[in-house]
Amino acid sequence: MAETIEQSRTVPDHMMGWRLDQAAADLFDDFSRERLKQWIKDGSLTCDGAPSKPKNKLLGGETLTIDARLEDSARWTPQAIELDIRYEDDHVLVINKPAGLVVHPAAGNPDGTLLNALLHHCPPLAALPRAGIVHRLDKQTTGLMVVAKTLVAQTSLVEQLQEKTVTREYDAIAMGTMIAGGRVDAPIGRHPRDRKRQAVVSTGKPAVTHYRVQERFRGHTHIRCRLETGRTHQIRVHMAHVHHALVGDPAYGGRLKMVAGASEALKEALRHFHRQALHARRLAFVHPASGEAVTVEAELPDDMTVLLHHLRLDNDNA
Structure with a gap:
């Protein structure tokens, strides 16, 4: 059956002068801008209880309400794509x-x-x-995701994510040599000029990332990150914000920089690493049915393992 969406948000004062569709995209970021615009046009997304137009300007303080129906997943085609399943029972599976x-x-x-x-x-x-x-990983990010197999399990997992009781740990390879771990507490929202990217902006939603150093190299650092919140591109944005963008990140990493005296093998490994070096390594949550703690871990993918190998060799030969 179709999912009913019922959500309300109050327009903050700093959005005074924003178009309705712009504000909706920021306040309801679980949905695409095009979907929200269509809901505005068909009256499923209202402003202070009344239909409006996407281009209408806001004053701040208004209540935006979604009362809409999402088509269920039956319209999508099942496809025999191989899955690497790390845990499964009648209620949840982790891939x-x-x-x-x-x-x-x-x-x-x-x-x-x-x-x-x-x-x-x-x-x-x-x-x-x-x-x-119930949650996503970017296309080029590898690692663990939990999926609910029942509506009860899905509701429970969504609530755990909202209450920040799900543990999500990531391995990453960052550019630059980091002295110590730390905590990034910086709000994330849409980039003011590039709507496909996120950025640290004062008007963004609260976002907190904890990180610690696993291994240092001459010009890179293997770090482990733990999410306290789950904003879009959070680790990628936060690490770029502290000037340690992830290796291979096409959106936030900038130009590839080589360490002086790097071996040819390392140079080749870096040139051919065409995705952000980010892997969801550990996932822990409360089982929706049994109430017991479930912890699943996934080893590093081959491409990150190979890159770390070359970084270690470069260290040894320096």
Whole structure:
């Protein structure tokens, strides 16, 4: 069946003068801008209880309300895409997502996604919103994701994420030599000039990332990050914000920089690392049915293991 969406947000004062569709995209960032614009046009997204137009300007203080229905997952095609399943029972499953796999169908990626694979693996997921998916990883980020197999489990996992009781740890390789770990507490919102990117902005939503050093190299650092919040691109944005962008990050990493005297093998490894060096290594949550703690870990993918190998060799030969 279709999922009913009922959400309300109050427009903050700093959005005075913003277009309705711009404010909605910032306040309801679980949904695409095009979907929100369509809901405004068909009256499913109202301003102070009344229909409005996407271009209408706001004063601040208004209440935006969504009362809409999302089509269920049955319209998506099951596809026999291999899944690396690390945990599964009647209520949840945890998969280790490879690089390059998009989580949910969207413009430009109508199929070949994790959702299509899940529907093939477990057809009853078609009855759940988003086929049981409760959180996402970027296309080129690898690692663990938990998926609900029942509506009760999905509700429980969403609540755990909102209450920040789900532990999500990531391994990353950052540019530059970091002296020590730390904590980044900086709000994240849409980039003011590039709507496809995120940025640290004063008007963004609270975002906190904890990180600690695992291994230092001459010009790079292997770090372990723990999310306290789960904003879009959070680790990538926060590490770039503290001037240690992730290796291979196409959106936030800037130009590739080589360390003076780097070996040819390391140079080649860095040149051919075409994704952000980020892996969701550990996931822990409370089982929705048993109430017991569930912890799943996934080893580093081959490309990050190879890069770390070359970084160690470069250290040894320096």
